[in-house]
Amino acid sequence: MIEAWSADDVRAAEAALMETLPEGELMARAATGLAEVAAARLQESGGSRVVALVGPGNNGGDALYAAAQLAEHGFAVAVVRAGWPVHEGGLAAAREAGVIVVGPGQDEGEDWRALLGEADLVVDGVLGIGGRPGLPEPAQPWVDAVPDDAYVLAVDLPSGQDPAGVAAVPDAVFADETVTFGVVKPVHLLPATEPAVGRLTVVDIGLDVDAPAAVQRVTRDDVARLWPVPTAGDDKYSRGVLGVVAGGEQYTGAAILCCTAAVCSGVGMVRYVGPPTPTGLVRATVPEAVTGEGRVQAWVVGPGLDAEATGESGERQLDVAARALASDLPVLVDAGGLDLVWGRRMAPTLLTPHAGELARLLTRLTEREVTRDQVQAAPVDHAREAADATGATVLLKGATTLVVPPTSSGLAVRSQNDAPAWLATAGAGDVLAGLAGTLLAAGLDPLDAGSLAALVHGVAADAANPGGPVRALAVAHGIPGTVAALLAR
Numbered sequence: 382m383i384e385a386w387s388a389d390d391v392r393a394a395e396a397a398l399m400e401t402l403p404e405g406e407l408m409a410r411a412a413t414g415l416a417e418v419a420a421a422r423l424q425e426s427g428g429s430r431v432v433a434l435v436g437p438g439n440n441g442g443d444a445l446y447a448a449a450q451l452a453e454h455g456f457a458v459a460v461v462r463a464g465w466p467v468h469e470g471g472l473a474a475a476r477e478a479g480v481i482v483v484g485p486g487q488d489e490g491e492d493w494r495a496l497l498g499e500a501d502l503v504v505d506g507v508l509g510i511g512g513r514p515g516l517p518e519p520a521q522p523w524v525d526a527v528p529d530d531a532y533v534l535a536v537d538l539p540s541g542q543d544p545a546g547v548a549a550v551p552d553a554v555f556a557d558e559t560v561t562f563g564v565v566k567p568v569h570l571l572p573a574t575e576p577a578v579g580r581l582t583v584v585d586i587g588l589d590v591d592a593p594a595a596v597q598r599v600t601r602d603d604v605a606r607l608w609p610v611p612t613a614g615d616d617k618y619s620r621g622v623l624g625v626v627a628g629g630e631q632y633t634g635a636a637i638l639c640c641t642a643a644v645c646s647g648v649g650m651v652r653y654v655g656p657p658t659p660t661g662l663v664r665a666t667v668p669e670a671v672t673g674e675g676r677v678q679a680w681v682v683g684p685g686l687d688a689e690a691t692g693e694s695g696e697r698q699l700d701v702a703a704r705a706l707a708s709d710l711p712v713l714v715d716a717g718g719l720d721l722v723w724g725r726r727m728a729p730t731l732l733t734p735h736a737g738e739l740a741r742l743l744t745r746l747t748e749r750e751v752t753r754d755q756v757q758a759a760p761v762d763h764a765r766e767a768a769d770a771t772g773a774t775v776l777l778k779g780a781t782t783l784v785v786p787p788t789s790s791g792l793a794v795r796s797q798n799d800a801p802a803w804l805a806t807a808g809a810g811d812v813l814a815g816l817a818g819t820l821l822a823a824g825l826d827p828l829d830a831g832s833l834a835a836l837v838h839g840v841a842a843d844a845a846n847p848g849g850p851v852r853a854l855a856v857a858h859g860i861p862g863t864v865a866a867l868l869a870r
C-alpha cells in the first residue's frame with residue numbers, strides 16, 4: 382500500500398524530528414537527496430545547465446542548497462528569484478559555490494529568460510507543502526518560459542498545485558519528475574494533481590508520520606493479502622453468492638458483461654434477475670449463472686438497468702432492485718441503479734458513478750445544480766459529499782479512480798491509477814461492477830472491494846492487450862489470469 386499524509390501531519394512529524402537533530406540537518410538531507418536525483422538525470426541526458434526557480438519558503442531553501450551542491454559537482458547553475466526574501470543559509474551556500482543568482486537587486490545584467498531558455502534541467506523550488514493553490518505572480522512568467530526540452534524536477538511538489546490534491550490548477554507547474562521528502566503527500570496521488578507530478582521519487586529523510594494516512598493506493602503487492610482465496614473447506618455458498626440486477630430489454634450487454642466478470646472473478650455463484658431478453662442471453666453466454674431470485678450474500682444493482690422501465694417484467698426487476706436496496710445485505714449500485722438511491726443505507730454500500738452520474742446524483746440529493754465539470758474540477762470533494770449524504774462508499778470512475786468512504790468512517794480515501802486510457806470504453810463499468818460485486822459477496826468491505834477491483838480491472842485491461850485497444854469482454858476474460866499472476870507475486 383502506498384500511503385500519503387496531509388501537509389499538517391507532515392509538518393508535525395517534521396517538527397518532532399527536527400527537535401532531535403542538529404539545526405539545518407533535515408533540510409540538508411532533503412537538499413542532498415534532491416541534488417543526487419538532479420545529478421543523475423543530468424548524467425543520463427548529458428546535460429550540464431541547471432536553473433533553479435526559488436520561492437520564499439523552505440521549498441526554495443531546499444532548491445538553493447541543492448543548487449550549491451550541483452555547482453560544486455561542476456554543473457553550470459543559476460538561481461532565479463523574485464523580490465521576496467529567500468532562505469538565507471541556502472542563498473549564502475549557493476553564492477559560495479559559484480551559483481549565479483538572478484532577480485531584483487541581484488547580479489544585474491544576467492537575463493533570467495536567456496538562462497532559462499538554455500537550461501537542461503529546471504529545479505522547481507517555488508512552493509512546497511506551505512503553498513496555496515496557484516503560482517505567485519512573479520513565478521508565472523518563469524514557468525511559462527521553461528523550454529519544452531528542459532527536464533522539470535519539482536521539489537516536493539509541482540509549485541502552484543494544491544498540496545491537498547483537491548483542486549486542479551491548469552497553469553501551475555507540470556513536472557517531469559517530483560522529488561518528495563520522507564513520505565508521499567495527497568498531491569502526488571489524487572486525480573486533480575497527480576498528472577502534474579510526473580515520475581515520483583521519495584527521498585528518505587528519516588521521517589515517520591504517526592497519524593492515519595489521508596490517501597492510500599492499493600498496489601499489486603497487496604492483492605495476495607486482500608483477495609478472497611478459497612480454502613479446501615469452502616463451497617459455492619460460503620465463497621459468496623452474488624445477485625445481479627442488471628440489463629433490460631434495451632441494454633442487454635450490461636447483464637452479460639457484469640455476470641461474465643463475476644464468474645471470471647471467482648464468485649461462488651451468480652443469480653441473475655432481469656427481463657426475458659437479457660435473461661435468455663445470460664443463459665446462453667454465462668452458463669454458470671443461475672437465473673431468478675434466491676438467497677445471496679451481496680447484490681449488484683444497476684448496470685444497464687432502466688430505472689423507469691414499464692411492463693410486467695421490467696417492473697418486477699425494479700421491485701427486486703428496490704428490495705435489494707432495502708435489505709441489510711451489501712449492495713453495489715451502478716449506472717441506472719443510482720437513480721434508485723434516495724436515503725441512507727445502513728448495510729455496506731458501494732456506489733460506482735462516473736463524473737456525469739455523480740453530478741446527477743448530487744443534483745437530485747442536494748437539490749442544487751451540480752455539473753460534470755464541477756465534479757471533475759474537485760473530484761474528492763464531490764465524491765465525499767455523496768458519501769456523506771448516503772452513508773455509502775463512493776467509487777468515482779475516471780482516469781484515476783477514487784474510492785471515498787463517508788467522513789464518519791475516519792478511513793482514508795483510496796486513489797487508483799492502474800488502468801490504461803484504452804479502458805475508457807463501453808461496458809468497462811459493467812465489468813468493474815461484476816468484479817467488485819464478487820468481492821462484496823466474499824465479505825470485503827466497500828473500500829477494499831472498490832479499490833482492489835479498480836486495481837485488478839486496470840491490470841487485466843493492460844494484460845489483455847498491452848499498449849493497444851481492449852474491449853470490455855476481453856477485460857472480463859482477462860481477470861482469472863490476472864488474479865492468478867497477482868496472487869503469485
Ligand SMILES: NC(=O)C1=CN([C@@H]2O[C@H](COP(=O)(O)OP(=O)(O)OC[C@H]3O[C@@H](n4cnc5c(N)ncnc54)[C@H](O)[C@@H]3O)[C@@H](O)[C@H]2O)[C@@H](O)CC1
Binds near residue numbers: 399408438439
Ligand atoms: N519543514 C521541514 O522540516 C522540511 C521542509 N522541507 C521543505 O519545506 C517545504 C515547506 O516549506 P514552507 O513551509 O516554508 O512552505 P513553502 O516553501 O511551500 O512556501 C511557503 C511560503 O510561500 C508563501 N505562499 C504560499 N502560497 C503562495 C502563493 N500561492 N502565492 C504566493 N505566496 C505563497 C507563504 O506565505 C510562505 O511564505 C516543503 O515542501 C519542503 O520542500 C524540507 O526541507 C524537508 C524538511
Ligand SMILES: [K+]
Binds near residue numbers: 508536
Ligand atoms: K516545488
